[in-house]
Structures are given as structure tokens and as C-alpha cells.
Amino acid sequence: MQVFKTVKEIQIYFINSKPKSIGFVPTMGALHVGHISLINVSKKQNNITVCSIFVNPKQFNNPEDLIKYPRNIDADLEKLANANCDVVFVPSVEEMYPNKIEKEYNFGILSTVMEGEHRPGHFNGVAIVIERLFDIIKPNKAYFGEKDFQQLSVIKELVKQLKLPIKIIGCPIIREDNGLAMSSRNERLTKIEHNAASEINKALKYVSQNKNNYSVLELKKYFNNYLSKNKLLTTEYFEIADGNSLTPINHWNETEYLIAFTAVMVGGVRLIDNMTIIN
Structure with a gap:
């Protein structure tokens, strides 16, 4: 498993390896069985599977929530290695956003109801990081859990608006034994x-x-x-x-x-x- 921290490193890797298809699973870490299920689906459908771990500050409308968000990179890398993930991208905030980004998206009602209403700016932050990651990784397919169904809908609309040649695949919610959705x-x-x-x-x-x-x-x-x-x-x-x-x-x-x-x-x-x- 290859681990890269910079855009330059991972892009050089892609140039040298010339993969026929890239499957991409973007995450914020604190990985669980649900995340690994996305890795497993991607591995079946692509030559190379890439997982990113990046806690995106732009999608947190509550600063305290950002501070408390669980982080354990060593455990995450161990889980990904056990799942035979091919590549992991672990950038810093400075690497992801070397320049100030103030882009505003319009996803209509998809981003204004429910999560959009209760977390103002959240989906704009999600769109910023996903567009940036797609530009870096250039995947053929990207995988997202259906627990975040509204996010999945927004990302599909993002890809449509940007006319990106990326297939967005939603994967079923994985639940714990007591029925709680894994998160x-x-x-x-x-x-x-x-x-x-x-x-x-x-x-x-x-x-x-x-x-x-x-x-x-x-x-x-x-x-x-x-x-x-x-x-x-x-x-x-x-x-x-x-x-x-x-x-x-x-x-x-x-x-x-x-x-x-x-x-x-x-x-x-x-x-x-x-x-x-x-x-």
C-alpha cells in the first residue's frame, strides 16, 4: 500500500503506474466497517483503489464539531492495509488549499432542505473538497455511503454541473448489530x-x-x-x-x-x- 501526503507525489505515481481505472473512496478518517465496504466494492470494479483521509474544515459549520471529530491515522492506515487498499492520500490543509477558495455552488433544493437548512454552508464545503479531490485523483468511479444520502445527491449534481467523466456510486448503509448506522x-x-x-x-x-x-x-x-x-x-x-x-x-x-x-x-x-x- 502506497501512502502519499502531497499532490505532486500522488500524481507522479499515477503517471508512472498508468492505471486503466481508478476507484476513489474519499473519507475523513475514523474508518469503520462501512468505509471498508466501499473499498471492497471499488477493488472489485477497478485496477487501483485510492482512499483519501482528510478532515475538511470547510464543511464544518460548527467549529467545536471540527475540533471533536475523531482522528486516528495509524488505526486508519492499518485498516486500509488489511483491506488491501492500493493507495492512500493523506494531505494537510495547506496541501489541499494552497490558495484561498471562495467558490459558491448552486445545487437548488438539494442543498437547502434538511442538512442544508440545519448546517448552513455545509454542502458548499463538501463540493469544494470533492471538486479539489476529483481534480487531484481523476478517478473513473467514486464511492459514497448512502447514510449520507443528501451528500450523495449533491455530489451527483456537482459531477453533472462540472461535466466530469466520473461515475458516482452509492453503496448501502452498513449497520451495527443494534441497527445503528455506522458512523x-x-x-x-x-x-x-x-x-x-x-x-x-x-x-x-x-x-x-x-x-x-x-x-x-x-x-x-x-x-x-x-x-x-x-x-x-x-x-x-x-x-x-x-x-x-x-x-x-x-x-x-x-x-x-x-x-x-x-x-x-x-x-x-x-x-x-x-x-x-x-x-
Whole structure:
């Protein structure tokens, strides 16, 4: 496994190795089984798989969240080596952003609802770092987990707007035994908080399986009421939206492709999750 810290080093590597296809998995580190599942899919589909580890300051609207974000580069590199990842790119902030970038993107409703509403500037920061990484790595395919479904939608739109020859592939959410969606932020949960967080999956499952029994409004009330029974859980938002446009809906007949989205504070840790609603 090759590890590079500078743009020049990794680009020289690509020039010399001349890979037929590059699969790319961008991450912020604190790797878990979900990340490794992306590496595994990429390895099956490409000659070379590249993983980047970079905690992007531009996508944190909360400075405290950036400071607390878990970091463990040694453990991450060990996991990637065990997964037979070919190349790891570990740049510094100065390497990623040698010049000031103030680019503003317009993704329409994709970046203004849900996460976009509650984390102003977040998706603009995501777009900046992804465009920069795509320019450095020049992958044929890039892999993202569907836990961050709204982010995935924004990145697909970014690639479309920039007319980049990159196929964006969403991979299924990997869950822990108790149903909690795997996330780097889970490391910050206490044991009690971790157990409480499993209620998010239970509530999402109930919503996803009861479209034919209740209205949209009734299920939204159910979700919020169910989680409010646990003092460790505070729902920031819960929406049922069109899976293509991400437009929140009020009635079932507005679209056939429905996804339930939520962000929940578990103690002091903010977790997001989503689940497709069964027809």
C-alpha cells in the first residue's frame, strides 16, 4: 500500500503506474466497517483503489464539531492495509488549499432542505473538497455511503454541473448489530448513548413499514413522539421526501420513491440516518 501526503507525489505515481481505472473512496478518517465496504466494492470494479483521509474544515459549520471529530491515522492506515487498499492520500490543509477558495455552488433544493437548512454552508464545503479531490485523483468511479444520502445527491449534481467523466456510486448503509448506522461519530457515544441511539433505527423501520396504515403527518408525529420518550435523544429534523429531488412531501401520492430522513442529537453527538419507505 502506497501512502502519499502531497499532490505532486500522488500524481507522479499515477503517471508512472498508468492505471486503466481508478476507484476513489474519499473519507475523513475514523474508518469503520462501512468505509471498508466501499473499498471492497471499488477493488472489485477497478485496477487501483485510492482512499483519501482528510478532515475538511470547510464543511464544518460548527467549529467545536471540527475540533471533536475523531482522528486516528495509524488505526486508519492499518485498516486500509488489511483491506488491501492500493493507495492512500493523506494531505494537510495547506496541501489541499494552497490558495484561498471562495467558490459558491448552486445545487437548488438539494442543498437547502434538511442538512442544508440545519448546517448552513455545509454542502458548499463538501463540493469544494470533492471538486479539489476529483481534480487531484481523476478517478473513473467514486464511492459514497448512502447514510449520507443528501451528500450523495449533491455530489451527483456537482459531477453533472462540472461535466466530469466520473461515475458516482452509492453503496448501502452498513449497520451495527443494534441497527445503528455506522458512523465515525459513533466513537464519541458513551455505552448508554450508544444503546439509546438504536431507537433511531427502530423508529425509522416503523415508518418505512407503515405507509399503508397511516398518513405522512401521522408517521412524522409518531417518529418525533417515539424518540422524545428517551431523554438522551433530541430530534433535530425528521422528513419524508422524494428520493430524487429531496423535496419533502405531505401526501403519499406525491411520488413513488420515498425516503425518511432524520438528524438526531444523542447526548452531544449529532447523528443522521435514512431509510427507504416500502410501498
